[in-house]
Amino acid sequence: xxxxxxxxxxxxxxxxxxxxxxxxxxxxxxxxxxxxxxxxxxxxxxxxxxxxxxxxxxxxxxxxxxxxxxxxxxxxxxxxxxxxxxxxxxxxxxxxxxxxxxxxxxxxxxxxxxxxxxxxxxxxxxxxxxxxxxxxxxxxxxxxxxxxxxxxxxxxxxxxxxxxxxxxxxxxxxxxxxxxxxxxxxxxxxxxxxxxxxxxxxxxxxxxxxxxxxxxxxxxxxxxxxxxxxxxxxxxxxxxxxxxxxxxxxxxxxxxxxxxxxxxxxxxxxxxxxxxxxxxxxxxxxxxxxxxxxxxxxxxxxxxxxxxxxxxxxxxxxxxxxxxxxxxxxxxxxxxxxxxxxxxxxxxxxxxxxxxxxxxxxxxxxxxxxxxxxxxxxxxxxxxxxxxxxxxxxxxxxxxxxxxxxxxxxxxxxxxxxxxxxxxxxxxxxxxxxxxxxxxxxxxxxxxxxxxxxxxxxxxxxxxxxxxxxxxxxxxxxxxxxxxxxxxxxxxxxxxxxxxxxxxxxxxxxxxxxxxxxxxxxxxxxxxxx
Amino acid sequence: xxxxxxxxxxxxxxxxxxxxxxxxxxxxxxxxxxxxxxxxxxxxxxxxxxxxxxxxxxxxxxxxxxxxxxxxxxxxxxxxxxxxxxxxxxxxxxxxxxxxxxxxxxxxxxxxxxxxxxxxxxxxxxxxxxxxxxxxxxxxxxxxxxxxxxxxxxxxxxxxxxxxxxxxxxxxxxxxxxxxxxxxxxxxxxxxxxxxxxxxxxxxxxxxxxxxxxxxxxxxxxxxxxxxxxxxxxxxxxxxxxxxxxxxxxxxxxxxxxxxxxxxxxxxxxxxxxxxxxxxxxxxxxxxxxxxxxxxx
Numbered sequence: 001x002x003x004x005x006x007x008x009x010x011x012x013x014x015x016x017x018x019x020x021x022x023x024x025x026x027x028x029x030x031x032x033x034x035x036x037x038x039x040x041x042x043x044x045x046x047x048x049x050x051x052x053x054x055x056x057x058x059x060x061x062x063x064x065x066x067x068x069x070x071x072x073x074x075x076x077x078x079x080x081x082x083x084x085x086x087x088x089x090x091x092x093x094x095x096x097x098x099x100x101x102x103x104x105x106x107x108x109x110x111x112x113x114x115x116x117x118x119x120x121x122x123x124x125x126x127x128x129x130x131x132x133x134x135x136x137x138x139x140x141x142x143x144x145x146x147x148x149x150x151x152x153x154x155x156x157x158x159x160x161x162x163x164x165x166x167x168x169x170x171x172x173x174x175x176x177x178x179x180x181x182x183x184x185x186x187x188x189x190x191x192x193x194x195x196x197x198x199x200x201x202x203x204x205x206x207x208x209x210x211x212x213x214x215x216x217x218x219x220x221x222x223x224x225x226x227x228x229x230x231x232x233x234x235x236x237x238x239x240x241x242x243x244x245x246x247x248x249x250x251x252x253x254x255x256x257x258x259x260x261x262x263x264x265x266x267x268x269x270x271x272x273x274x275x276x277x278x279x280x281x282x283x284x285x286x287x288x289x290x291x292x293x294x295x296x297x298x299x300x301x302x303x304x305x306x307x308x309x310x311x312x313x314x315x316x317x318x319x320x321x322x323x324x325x326x327x328x329x330x331x332x333x334x335x336x337x338x339x340x341x342x343x344x345x346x347x348x349x350x351x352x353x354x355x356x357x358x359x360x361x362x363x364x365x366x367x368x369x370x371x372x373x374x375x376x377x378x379x380x381x382x383x384x385x386x387x388x389x390x391x392x393x394x395x396x397x398x399x400x401x402x403x404x405x406x407x408x409x410x411x412x413x414x415x416x417x418x419x420x421x422x423x424x425x426x427x428x429x430x431x432x433x434x435x436x437x438x439x440x441x442x443x444x445x446x447x448x449x450x451x452x453x454x455x456x457x458x459x460x461x462x463x464x465x466x467x468x469x470x471x472x473x474x475x476x477x478x479x480x481x482x483x484x485x486x487x488x489x490x491x492x493x494x495x496x497x498x499x500x501x502x503x504x505x506x507x508x509x510x511x512x513x514x515x516x517x518x519x520x521x522x523x524x525x526x527x528x529x530x
Numbered sequence: 531x532x533x534x535x536x537x538x539x540x541x542x543x544x545x546x547x548x549x550x551x552x553x554x555x556x557x558x559x560x561x562x563x564x565x566x567x568x569x570x571x572x573x574x575x576x577x578x579x580x581x582x583x584x585x586x587x588x589x590x591x592x593x594x595x596x597x598x599x600x601x602x603x604x605x606x607x608x609x610x611x612x613x614x615x616x617x618x619x620x621x622x623x624x625x626x627x628x629x630x631x632x633x634x635x636x637x638x639x640x641x642x643x644x645x646x647x648x649x650x651x652x653x654x655x656x657x658x659x660x661x662x663x664x665x666x667x668x669x670x671x672x673x674x675x676x677x678x679x680x681x682x683x684x685x686x687x688x689x690x691x692x693x694x695x696x697x698x699x700x701x702x703x704x705x706x707x708x709x710x711x712x713x714x715x716x717x718x719x720x721x722x723x724x725x726x727x728x729x730x731x732x733x734x735x736x737x738x739x740x741x742x743x744x745x746x747x748x749x750x751x752x753x754x755x756x757x758x759x760x761x762x763x764x765x766x767x768x769x770x771x772x773x774x775x776x777x778x779x780x781x782x783x784x785x786x787x788x789x790x791x792x793x794x795x796x797x798x799x800x801x802x803x804x805x806x807x808x809x810x811x812x813x814x815x816x817x818x819x820x821x822x823x824x825x826x827x
Contacts, residue, residue, distance in 0.1 A: 107621075183621075184622075184660065269658055270658075271624070272623065272626070272627065272656050272657065273624050273627060274624065274626040274655045274656045275626045275630055276624070276627025276628070276630040277630075278623075278627055278634070279631065279634040279635075280634075280635075281635070283631070284623075287623060288622075291622075370618045371614060371618040372618050374579075374614055375614060375671065377603075377607075378582050379635035380605075380607050380608040381604065381607075381635050382603065524586075525586075526586060530545040530546065
């Protein structure tokens with residue numbers, strides 16, 4: 001196996017480069033399961049209370065869409081189910097990690113330096129995959145041990161850890177294949193993330209639609225992982241298809257990499273135009289952002305399609321449960337249930353759009369680090385004008401992305417109820433109302449970029465914090481002041497609740513202040529920041 | 531009104547514990563090609579970034595084209611063009627698009643000159659940023675800078691990635707430019723031949739300070755002539771003569787270095803030992819350079 005020579009030293013290099021990154025996601029994700037389990041034990045101490053809770057939550061279509069069907073009502077089953085977003089998070093991190101150590105290195109030219117030493121053709125890919133698989137196994141081990149330490153049954157504890165790990169491993173392999181296809185790391189990330197989004201939508205769509213369309217979930221690696229049902233059957237045999245999927249993709253990645261040149265993609269690069277019509281920083285920013293905004297708009301439109309299509313059927317979930325149906329009837333009946341579902345979906349869409357906003361904002365930092373900002377700033381373009389050219393996309397882009405998601409949700413939902421004219425404005429409004437909260441996260445990234453540029457990636461940490469507060473805050477019964485930290489807590493839950501302008505004005509004001517602070521810092525500091 | 535296009539006095543810049551610039555004095559006269567020589571990490575790029583208003587000096591003063599590089603940055607930038615030492619391009623833009631964009635952001639590009647430069651530098655403007663080699667990325671930045679209507683060029687090691695043929699083209703273009711437009715050029719480099727071929731005046735920087743500055747003739751004057759002689763008598767007392775350095779004796783052959791200003795008395799003194807043969811090498815900039823680059827005594 002001479003093509004794998006050097007994998008060992010490269011593996012150590014990957015671990016050395018990523019030691020802090022690994023610690024920063026492994027630690028919180030490993031601590032979540034025992035923490036959530038502990039809070040379930042304190043908050044819902046009796047079997048009866050838990051069974052009641054399982055019935056209510058298991059009947060919430062928004063939660064089923066997010067996490068899949070709930071099996072069982074034990075502390076472990078509830079914990080694993082509520083942590084159903086962790087496999088998706090682990091999948092994102094894993095695919096990014098593999099691309100970072102394969103295609104991104106090639107693009108930066110570091111691969112050539114390594115390739116000239118005693119390193120086999122497949123060694124960099126193998127090292128990246130091994131490191132990522134290893135990190136996922138560590139996460140599985142830590143999560144399992146943490147749950148056992150909290151007195152949870154060992155079988156379920158290990159199954160929950162395995163559920164996290166196989167999602168990561170499967171999408172590490174997806175990242176490995178995507179890294180072979182394109183010359184740019186950005187496009188490779190896009191392909192891998194789109195694959196993940198597709199897998200999520202298949203699972204979510206199949207699970208909410210149920211019945212005749214339930215098989216959709218079984219097309220998705222995330223569906224297989226979800227159906228391991230930790231503490232609710234521990235169906236270990238489902239590891240087989242996920243791991244086979246990962247192995248097949250890893251082999252495919254290796255085969256593809258053997259067919260191409262180092263630094264090249266599968267497709268030859270086309271020549272560009274000999275002369276350009278770009279004349280402003282905004283034009284330059286548009287060329288850099290258009291792919292990103294289009295990709296996110298398409299992705300969130302697809303989310304809207306799926307959730308819009310199943311929105312009307314959420315009422316069916318409670319139909320088999322008369323006690324629950326009666327409760328919902330008192331709360332406003334079927335229409336109310338659908339609106340609550342749509343509000344949950346739009347809250348999720350808002351968080352995803354904030355991911356886009358943070359990514360678009362951090363382009364500024366990327367331009368600075370790579371040195372591409374320097375020639376532009378050495379012309380008649382001032383710092384603020386340069387920053388504004390990118391921030392325009394970070395602030396207006398989410399509006400496009402949210403409107404697209406709101407439109408498809410409303411259009412598809414309206415088609416099924418026969419009221420397109422009524423539904424579209426409601427869902428577009430429910431989507432756009434998220435915008436001020438999205439801006440707050442983009443503005444946090446601007447503030448970090450201006451004042452503490454080296455800490456700019458911490459903006460992702462804020463987003464992760466908001467995600468955890470939104471998804472786990474209510475169930476952990478956190479204090480209101482803690483929930484209030486997230487801007488998304490303050491967004492009116494349209495269409496289930498009434499429109500309230502005050503919190504939106506406040507959020508926009510906070511965003512404006514943070515942006516001003518960041519830009520003031522940018523005017524004062526060195527570029528590139530030392 | 532100052533005749534200097536660039537003037538810094540006592541410029542200081544620190545990065546944490548590192549003192550990148552330690553009281554740098556630099557003056558570049560309007561219309562001259564000024565060589566900015568120094569080893570890697572001596573503070574050349576930091577100086578240029580301060581002149582561009584990208585970095586803020588911690589001490590001292592800097593004036594550029596009669597303005598303050600920090601507060602008047604954008605106004606000054608319309609009058610200058612900059613070529614970074616390490617050029618990175620946008621991966622999805624073609625070289626031609628980048629040239630046109632940078633030119634327009636500076637306030638205009640001479641289309642004819644652009645075409646001529648592309649031809650002379652043998653650059654394909656259709657390739658995308660990620661497909662260019664280091665040298666070709668540098669050419670993109672050079673064409674964008676040289677085809678702009680500006681009065682000052684700031685070039686940070688502009689030929690570091692060019693092949694000898696292209697280096698030659700670069701020199702010809704700068705020289706022709708100089709005759710035609712009389713632009714001011716600050717050329718940072720560590721390639722001596724380039725500086726000797728192009729520059730009117732030179733500043734040598736080391737550890738963030740200017741250690742020498744002047745015209746090439748002045749600097750050569752500061753250098754030492756190497757002498758190798760065969761003498762009839764042992765050269766007693768030669769090593770102690772003022773201006774003589776590094777005396778080495780091997781079977782009657784003596785090698786040493788002489789400061790240029792001490793040449794006359796030393797030659798007279800040599801005559802007293804009975805000269806059988808004499809070989810002398812004129813001072814080179816390289817020697818001066820090595821003296822300043824080498825470890826400090």
